[in-house]
Amino acid sequence: MNEKxxxxxxLSVQKPGRYSGGELNSVVKDKEKVKIRFAFCFxxxxxxGMSHLGMKILYSQFNEREDIWCERVFAPWVDFEVLxxxxxxxxxxxxxxxxxxxxDFIGFTLQYELCYTNLLNMLDLAGLPLKxxxxxxxxxxxxxxxxxxxxxxxxxDFVDLFFLGEGEEVDLEVIDLYREFKEKGAGKExxxxxxxxxxxxxxxxxxxxxxxxDGRIKSVTPKDGAPAKIRKRIMRDMDSSYYPDRFxxxxxxxxxxxxxxxxxxxxxxxxxxxxxxxxxxxxREKSADTVNRQAKALCENTGYxxxxxxxxxxxxxxxxxxxxxxxxxxxxxxxxxxxxxxLRVDNFSAELLGKINHIRKSGLTFAPEAGTQRLRDVINKxxxxxxxxxxxxxxxxxxxxxxxxYFMLGLPTETDEDLKGITDLGxxxxxxxxxxxxxxxxxSPSVSVSVSTFVPKPFTPFQFEPQIEKEEIERRQNVxxxxxxxxxxxxxxxxxxxxxxxxxxxxGDRRLCAVLEAAFKKGCKFDGWNECFNLQKWLEAFDENGIxxxxxxxxxxxxxxxxxxxxxxFGVTKDFLIRENKKAHSAKITPNCRExxxxxxxxxxxxxxxxxxx
Ligand code: SF4
Numbered sequence: 001m002n003e004k005x006x007x008x009x010x011l012s013v014q015k016p017g018r019y020s021g022g023e024l025n026s027v028v029k030d031k032e033k034v035k036i037r038f039a040f041c042f043x044x045x046x047x048x049g050m051s052h053l054g055m056k057i058l059y060s061q062f063n064e065r066e067d068i069w070c071e072r073v074f075a076p077w078v079d080f081e082v083l084x085x086x087x088x089x090x091x092x093x094x095x096x097x098x099x100x101x102x103x104d105f106i107g108f109t110l111q112y113e114l115c116y117t118n119l120l121n122m123l124d125l126a127g128l129p130l131k132x133x134x135x136x137x138x139x140x141x142x143x144x145x146x147x148x149x150x151x152x153x154x155x156x157d158f159v160d161l162f163f164l165g166e167g168e169e170v171d172l173e174v175i176d177l178y179r180e181f182k183e184k185g186a187g188k189e190x191x192x193x194x195x196x197x198x199x200x201x202x203x204x205x206x207x208x209x210x211x212x213x214d215g216r217i218k219s220v221t222p223k224d225g226a227p228a229k230i231r232k233r234i235m236r237d238m239d240s241s242y243y244p245d246r247f248x249x250x251x252x253x254x255x256x257x258x259x260x261x262x263x264x265x266x267x268x269x270x271x272x273x274x275x276x277x278x279x280x281x282x283x284r285e286k287s288a289d290t291v292n293r294q295a296k297a298l299c300e301n302t303g304y305x306x307x308x309x310x311x312x313x314x315x316x317x318x319x320x321x322x323x324x325x326x327x328x329x330x331x332x333x334x335x336x337x338x339x340x341x342x343l344r345v346d347n348f349s350a351e352l353l354g355k356i357n358h359i360r361k362s363g364l365t366f367a368p369e370a371g372t373q374r375l376r377d378v379i380n381k382x383x384x385x386x387x388x389x390x391x392x393x394x395x396x397x398x399x400x401x402x403x404x405x406y407f408m409l410g411l412p413t414e415t416d417e418d419l420k421g422i423t424d425l426g427x428x429x430x431x432x433x434x435x436x437x438x439x440x441x442x443x444s445p446s447v448s449v450s451v452s453t454f455v456p457k458p459f460t461p462f463q464f465e466p467q468i469e470k471e472e473i474e475r476r477q478n479v480x481x482x483x484x485x486x487x488x489x490x491x492x493x494x495x496x497x498x499x500x501x502x503x504x505x506x507x508g509d510r511r512l513c514a515v516l517e518a519a520f521k522k523g524c525k526f527d528g529w530n531e532c533f534n535l536q537k538w539l540e541a542f543d544e545n546g547i548x549x550x551x552x553x554x555x556x557x558x559x560x561x562x563x564x565x566x567x568x569x570f571g572v573t574k575d576f577l578i579r580e581n582k583k584a585h586s587a588k589i590t591p592n593c594r595e596x597x598x599x600x601x602x603x604x605x606x607x608x609x610x611x612x613x614x
Contacts, residue, residue, distance in 0.1 A: 001087070001089065006097075009083060009087070012083070013077070013079045013080045013083065014077060014079055015046075015047075015077070015252055017046075017250065017251040017252035018045065018046035018047070018074065018076075018077065018080070018252065019046075019076065019080060019094070020094075020251070021094035021095055021097065023248050023249055023250055023251055024248070024249040024302075024303075025246045025247060025248045025249055025301070025302065026072075026094070026095055026248045027059075027063040027069070027070070027071075027095060028095050028096070029063075029069040031069065031096060031098070033066075034066070034067055034068060034069040035067040035068070035179055036067055036068045036069070036104045036105070036175055036178070036179055037068075037069050037071070037098075037102075037103040037104050037105070038062055038068060038069070038070040038071070038103065038104065038105040038107060038175070039071055039073050039093050039100035039103045039105065039106045039107065039140075040055060040058065040059055040062075040070050040071065040072055040073065040107050040109070041073040041074075041100075041106060041107060041108045041109075041119075041122055042055055042072070042073070042074050042075070042108075042109055043075050043108055043109075043110070043115040043116075043118035043119045043122060044074070044075055044111075044115050044118060044526075044528070045074060045075060045077055046074040046250075046252075046254070047252070047253070047254040047255050048254075048255055049072070049074045050072075050074075050248070050250050050254040050255075051254050051255040051256035051257075052109065052111065053260050053262065053310060054109055054145075054146065054167070055072070055109055056244060056247050056248070056260070057168070057242065057243065057244060058070070058167055058168070058171065059072065059244075059248070060242075060244035060246070060247075061168060061172075061242045061244070062171070062172075062175075064242075065172075067179070068175065069095075069096075071093035071094060071095040071096060072093065072094045072095065072248070073091060073092070073093050073094065073100055073122070074094075075115075075118045075121065075122055075525075075526070076091070076125070078525070078526070078532065081121075081125065084125060085125075090125065090126055090127050091122055091125040091126040091127075099126065099127070100126050100140070101126045101127050101128055101140065102140070103139070103140050104139045104140060104141065104178065104182070105139075105140060105141050105143055105175070105178070106123070106126070106128075106140045106141070106142045106143070107142075107143045107144065107145070107171075108122075108142075108143070108144040108145075108146075108159070109144070109145055109146040110144050110145070110146040110147070110148035110149060110152070110155075111146050111147060111148065112148065112502070112528060113148060113154075113501070113502050113505035113506055114498065114501065114502055114505075114527040114528035115527075115528065116154060116155060116505060116516055116527075117516065117519055117520045117524045117525045117526075117527055118525055118526060119144075119155065119158065119159075120158065120516065120517065120520040121520060121525045123142065123158070124520075128140070128142075130157075130158055130517060130520075131157050131158060132157060132158060132159065132160050132205060133157070133205070135160075135188075136187075136188060137187075137188060138178070138181065138182060138186065138187060138188045138191055139182065141160050141161070141178065141188070141191075142158065142159050142160050143159065143160060143161050143162070143163065143174070144159045144161075144162050144163070145162065145163035145167045145171070147275065147276065147279060149162045149163060149164055149202070150164070150232075150275070150279050150458050150459050150565060150568060150570055151458040151506065151507065151508070151563075151564055151565040151568075152202065152204065153204070153508060153509045153510045153512070153564040153565070154505050154508040154509070154510065154512040154513060154516060155513070155516070156204035156205075156510040156513060157204075157510065157513035157517075158513065158516075159204070160188070160192060160203070160205075161174070161192060161195055161196075161201055161202065161203045161204075162201070162202040162203075162204070163200060163201065163202075163233075164200050164201075164202055164230055164231070164232040164233065164568060164570070165200055165232025165233040165234055165279075165570070166232075166233055166234050166235050166265070167233075168235055168241055168242055169233060169235070170198060170199070170200040170201065170233045173198050174195055174198060174201060177191070177194060177195055177198070178191065178195075181194070192205065192206065193206070193224050193225065193226070196224075196225070196226040196227070197225070197226075197227075199230075199231055199233060200230070200231065200232055200233030201230070202230045202568065203226060204510070206222060206223055206224055206226035207220055207221065207222055207223070207226065207567065208220075208221045208223060209221075209509065209510060209564075211511075215551055216561055216562070217509060217561075217562040217563070217564060218562070219562070220562065220566070220567045222567075228567065229567055229568070229569045230567065230568050230569060231569040231570075231571075231604075232279075232568070232569065232570050232571065234265075234284070234605050234607070235265070235284070236284070236605065236606070236607040236608075237284075237607070238264065238265065238284045238285060238286045238290075239286055239287055239290045243262065243294050244298075245294070245297040245298060245301055246297075246298065246301035246302055247259065247260075247298065247301075247302050249302050249303065249304075256308065258304050258306040258307060258308050258339070259295070259298040259299055259302055259304040259306065259307040259308070260298075260307070260308050260310050261291055261294060261295040261298060261307055261308070261309055261310065262286070262291075262310050262311065263285065263286060263291055263309055263310065263311040263314060263317045263320075263323075264283055264284060264285040264286060264311050264316075264317060265280050265283070265284050265311075266280045266281050266282050266283035266284060266312070266608065266609070267280065267281075267283060267311075267312040267313050267316070268283050268313070268316055268592040268593035268594050268609060269313060269316070269380075269382070269592050269593075270380055270580070270590055270592065270593075270598065270600075271369070271379055271380055271381050272378070272379050272380045272460060272461040272462055272580055272581075272584050273369070273379050273408060273411065273454055273456075273457075273460060273462055274460065275457040275458070275459060275460050276312055277312065277460075278459045278460055278570070278572045278577075278600075279459050279570045279572075280312070281570075281571050281572060281600060281602035281608075282571070282593070282602040282603065282605060282607065282608035282609050282610045283316075283593060283608050283609040284607060284608040284609075285317065285318060285319070287319070288319040288322050288323040288326060289326075291309075291319075291323055292323060292326045292327055295307055295309075295327060296330060299331075299334075299336055304336075305334075305335060305336050305337065306336065306337040306338075306339060307331070307336060307337070307338060307339070308338075308339045308340075308341060309323075309338065309339070309340050309341075310341065314340045314341060315340070316594075324338070341365070364392075364395045364400050364402070364403050364404065365403075365404040365405075365406070366388070366391070366403070366404070366405055366406070367381075367405070367406035367407075368381065368383055368388055368405060368406075368407065368425070369381045369406065369407055369408050369411075370407065370408065370411060370414075370418060370421075370422075371407065371418050371419060371420070371421025371422035371423075371424065371425055372417065372418045372421040373385060374418070374587055375411060375413065375414060375418045375421075377587040377588070377589050378411065378412065378413050378584050378585075378587050379408075379411055379584070380580070380583075380584070380589050380590055382589055382591075382592065385425070388425070388429075389428075389429070389432055392429050392432055392433075393432060393436065396432070396433050396436055396439055396440070396445070397436060397438055397439070399440050400440075401433075401440055401443045401444065401445045401446065402445070402446050402447075402448070403429060403445070403446070403447050403448070404447075404448045404450065405425070405426065405429075405447060405448070405449050405450070406450050406451075406452070407422050407449060407450070407451045407452075408451070408452055408453070408454045409451050409452070409453050409454065409473065409476050409477065409480070409493065410453050410454040410467065410468040410472075410473060410476065411454045412454075412462055412465045412584060412585075413584075413585065413587075414476075416476075416479050419476055419479045419480050419483065420479070420480075420483040422449060422451070422480060422483075423449070423480060423483045423484040423485070423486070423489060423491070424483075426447040426449050426484070426486065426489035426491075427484075427485065427486040427489055429445075429447050430445055430447055430486055430488045430489065433445040444488070445488060446488050446489075446490065447486075447488060447489045447490070448490050448492070449489060449490065449491045449492070450491075450492050450493070451477070451480060451491060451492070451493040451494075452493070452494050452499075453468075453473055453493070453494055453496060453499035454467070454468075455467060455499055455502050455503045455506055455553075456503065456506070456507065456553075457506050457507075458506065458507060458563065458564075458565045459565070459570050459572060459577070460577070461577045461578075461580030461581040461583075461584055462581065462584070463507065463557070463563065463577060464556065464557045464558075464559060464577075464578075464581055465556065465557075465581075466553075466554045466555055466556045467499075467500075467503040467553040467554055468554075469500070469550065469554055470496045470497060470500050473496035473499065473500075474496055477493055477496070480493075495530060495533070497533065497535040498527070498528065498530075498533055500549065500553060501527060501535075501538055501549070503549075503552070503553030503554075504549035504550075504552040504553045505552075506553075507552050507553065507563070507564070508552045508564065509552075509564035510564070511545075511547060512547070512552070514545045514547075515541045515542050515545050515547055516541075518540075518541035518544055518545060519537060519538050519541035522534075522537040522540065522541060523537065524537050524538060524541070559574075559578050559581075571600070571601050571602035571604055571605060572600045572601045572602055573600070573601035575601075576598070576599065576600045576601055580598075593609045593610070594609065594612070594614065595614070596614065597610060597614075
C-alpha cells in the first residue's frame with residue numbers, strides 16, 4: 001500500500017495520529033545498516049503505551065546502539081483492526097511501517113493481566129502462529145517483560161522467553177546472544193537453552209509442570225540445564241543507569257502528556273496488597289543532581305512545559321526538598337510546571353505544599369486505601385486518621401478545595417463497618433473544611449472517593465488470600481453507596497466482572513493458556529475497556545476448557561502449596577510473605593525499610609535502602 005492509500009485509509013478511523021508515526025524524536029534508521037530489528041509492542045492503545053516510562057527508556061536505550069533499530073507498535077483500536085484485516089495489512093511498526101513478522105524480536109511489555117488477549121491479537125495480526133511451539137525458527141523471537149512477568153504462566157505457551165525485573169541490562173545481553181546465534185545459523189531451541197542461563201531470563205518451555213488431581217501444582221521441574229530458580233535483574237546504581245534525554249513527542253493527546261523524570265525505584269513501605277511495593281524492592285534512589293540534570297535535558301529536548309517527578313511514593317524521596325529548590329531555579333523562569341504524583345498522606349508537609357503551590361494548584365490525591373484504622377493496620381498502610389485530617393487541613397488552608405481519595409474494596413478481613421468508614425471519612429473531611437476559619441472564600445469543597453476492587457497478587461503477603469466473588473463485590477458496593485449521606489462526597493467504582501478476570505489471571509497457571517486462546521478466538525480483546533469487555537465470552541472459554549476461574553481467584557491457598565510463580569525469585573522470600581500474612585491477620589503493622597529492616601530478602605541484591613544507615 002502506498003503512502004497516499006495509507007493516508008486515505010487513516011481518514012476513515014478515529015485518531016489517525018495513533019498510526020501515522022513521524023513524531024518528534026522518533027528514530028528512523030537505514031534498515032540495511034542495522035543487524036537487529038526490535039518491535040517494541042505495547043498491547044494497548046497508542047495513548048496508553050506512549051505514556052509508559054519503561055517503553056520510553058528501552059526504546060531510547062536500544063536505539064543508542066548502531067546495530068539495533070527499535071520501533072514502536074501499539075494495539076490498533078477495533079475500527080482500524082477491521083480495516084487492516086479487510087485490506088490484508090499486517091501489523092506494522094510505526095517508524096518504518098514494515099510488517100513486524102520479519103523482525104528479529106517482537107517484545108511485549110506486560111503491565112496488566114487484562115491486556116493478554118491483545119498480545120494474542122497482535123501476534124495474529126502480524127500473521128504469526130500464536131504458540132511458541134508453532135514458530136520453530138529463531139526469528140522472530142517473541143519476548144516479554146514488565147510487572148506481569150512475576151507470574152507469566154498464563155502466557156507460557158505463547159511467549160518464547162520472559163525478562164524478570166528491570167530490562168536495561170538483561171535485554172541487551174539477550175539481544176547480543178541472539179545476534180551471535182543468528183550469525184552462526186543456530187536454531188531457536190539451542191538459543192533458548194543458552195538464553196536461559198542468563199540471570200533474569202525465564203524460558204517457560206524448559207520447565208515441566210505436574211499437577212495433583214485436585215488441580216494444585218505437584219512439581220515444577222527444570223530441564224536441559226535451566227536453573228531451578230530464576231532471579232530477577234535490577235539496576236544497582238541508579239545514577240549511572242541509562243535514562244533518555246528525549247522522548248518521542250506525540251501529535252495527539254496521550255494519557256500522561258508531559259515529561260517524566262524518575263526519582264527512584266522500589267518502595268520502602270510494604271503495603272500488603274501492593275505488588276509493585278514488593279517486586280521492585282529494594283529502593284534505589286537517584287541523586288538530586290542526577291534527577292535535576294536529566295529533567296532539564298528532557299524539557300529542553302521535548303519542549304514540554306510540564307514535568308512529573310515519578311516514583312511509587314514521591315514524598316519518600318530523601319532529597320525531595322533540595323531537589324525542588326534546584327529545579328525551581330530553571331522551571332520557574334521558563335514557566336514549566338512541576339507535578340508530584342504519588343504523594344503519601346503521612347509525610348506531606350506544609351513546606352512541601354508551599355513548593356507545589358509555587359508552581360501549580362490542582363486537586364489533591366491521597367490513597368488511605370481503607371476506611372478504618374483497624375483495616376489500614378491489616379494492610380500495613382501506616383497512615384492514621386489524624387494524619388489524614390492534618391494533611392487535608394494544610395491543603396484546605398493552602399487554597400485547595402478538591403480532595404480525591406483512593407480506597408480498595410474486598411480487602412482481607414474487611415467488614416461492612418470498614419466500608420461505612422470510607423463514606424464517614426469523606427463526610428468528616430467536608431465537615432473539617434467548613435470548620436476552618438481561613439478556608440478559601442466563596443468556594444465549595446468536594447471529596448471524590450474512587451473505590452477499586454482488591455485483587456490478590458503474586459509476591460505480596462496477600463497472595464494466599466481468596467478474592468471475594470462477584471456477587472459479594474456488588475453487595476459491598478451497595479453498602480458503600482447507601483452509607484453515603486453527603487452530597488459533596490462522590491463515590492465511583494470499577495466493574496466487578498473485570499476484577500474477577502484479573503484475579504484469575506494474576507494467580508493462574510499455564511492451563512489458562514487454553515482459556516486465553518479460546519477467549520481470543522471468540523473475539524475478546526481490550527478486556528480492560530468497558531466497551532469491549534465481554535464476560536459471557538470469557539465464561540464460555542473457561543467452561544469449554546473445563547476450568548473453574550474461582551479455583552485461581554477465590555480459593556484460600558495453604559502456605560505450603562506450590563504456587564505457579566514459586567520458581568521465580570524476586571528477592572522477597574516466601575517466608576517473609578507468610579510472616580507478613582500472619583501479622584496482617586492480627587492487625588500488626590511492619591515499619592518501613594528506613595525505620596527498621598524487616599528482612600524481606602531483597603538485601604540479596606547487595607544494593608539500595610537495605611544498606612543505608614538507619
Ligand atoms: S531487606 Fe530490609 S531494608 Fe531491604 S528491602 Fe527488605 S525490608 Fe527493606
